[in-house]
Amino acid sequence: MRLLAFLSLLALVLQESGTASLPRKERKRREEQMPREGDSFEVLPLGNDVLNPDNYGEVIDLSNYEELTDYGDQLPEVKVTSFAPATRISPAKSTTAPRTPSSNPTMTRPTTARLLLSSQPNHGLPTCLVCVCLGSSVYCDDIDLEDIPPLPRRTAYLYARFNRISRIRAEDFEGLTKLKRIDLSSNLISSIDNDAFRLLHALQDLILPENQLEALPVLPSGIEILDVRQNRLRSSGIQPVAFRAMEKLQFLYLSDNLLDSIPGPLPLSLRSVHLQNNLIETMQRDVFCDPEEHKHTRRQLEDIRLDGNPINLSLFPSAYFCLPRLPIGRFT
Ligand SMILES: *[C@@H]1O[C@H](CO)[C@@H](O)[C@H](O)[C@H]1NC(C)=O
Numbered sequence: 001m002r003l004l005a006f007l008s009l010l011a012l013v014l015q016e017s018g019t020a021s022l023p024r025k026e027r028k029r030r031e032e033q034m035p036r037e038g039d040s041f042e043v044l045p046l047g048n049d050v051l052n053p054d055n056y057g058e059v060i061d062l063s064n065y066e067e068l069t070d071y072g073d074q075l076p077e078v079k080v081t082s083f084a085p086a087t088r089i090s091p092a093k094s095t096t097a098p099r100t101p102s103s104n105p106t107m108t109r110p111t112t113a114r115l116l117l118s119s120q121p122n123h124g125l126p127t128c129l130v131c132v133c134l135g136s137s138v139y140c141d142d143i144d145l146e147d148i149p150p151l152p153r154r155t156a157y158l159y160a161r162f163n164r165i166s167r168i169r170a171e172d173f174e175g176l177t178k179l180k181r182i183d184l185s186s187n188l189i190s191s192i193d194n195d196a197f198r199l200l201h202a203l204q205d206l207i208l209p210e211n212q213l214e215a216l217p218v219l220p221s222g223i224e225i226l227d228v229r230q231n232r233l234r235s236s237g238i239q240p241v242a243f244r245a246m247e248k249l250q251f252l253y254l255s256d257n258l259l260d261s262i263p264g265p266l267p268l269s270l271r272s273v274h275l276q277n278n279l280i281e282t283m284q285r286d287v288f289c290d291p292e293e294h295k296h297t298r299r300q301l302e303d304i305r306l307d308g309n310p311i312n313l314s315l316f317p318s319a320y321f322c323l324p325r326l327p328i329g330r331f332t
Pocket of ligand 1: 314
């Protein structure tokens, strides 16, 4: 019972720290999702919800999930008492301190940054003055970044959302072999060097929605979640067998792009593929099911979205036999 109370308190503190750095609109939306008194608290709320078609809003918004999982491995290190002061300072506010020296004596940021640095003797990078470094997480949300900053070697989670990054270079993530999650939502990224992510063998979540990408670079095979919603992806920008070797890929979010075909072959690990609001007019018969193997099934793949495309799904009746559920889209 006390553990439950502690977890709830921690979740609230973390949620507070996560929302503090977001633009107002986003923050408000998150606040509406905050747990209320009496709500039960689950450690992994997304696990079961993710395939429920009534819940697409939440499926798309992985933010609540990520905050819990990211901090999960730090629980033993971080005490709520010592953690609380750091969370009051949002990264957005913090940048004004190092960049434009302020006469305002109540500006607490530099002190906090120094405290954080001194408690982490292995890296004294200026990035942790501009961003917030906590354990293996680096938070650089909403601070007008134009490039990926140099990152501490042990960075496992990078958040650089709501910035103005326009390009990812091959050397930006060089040697960062511990990276598990890169979240660059809502930037201006229009190009990524082909090798930028290739050697990140630990990378599980690559989160790139709301950018200007026309093509995907080479992707490491350990990725579980690939989110490239709301970009300018064209089918010619996805290599023909890009996803086949990604045997851990579970969530592929490619909605609101300019794709004119369903990318394939899709790995058997896939649970969710979102392709709504593209320009898809037709599909290969074997894109989901192998027509030679009438007994095979893809139980995992429960969530296919093809709505908002010009395709008439009724024209491909033999394409779905192995699926546990029909794709969502226009059947007429
Ligand atoms: C879609 O395809 C089905 C099956 O061939 C056909 O009966 C229906 O008229 C088509 N609908 C449209 C809107 O083209």
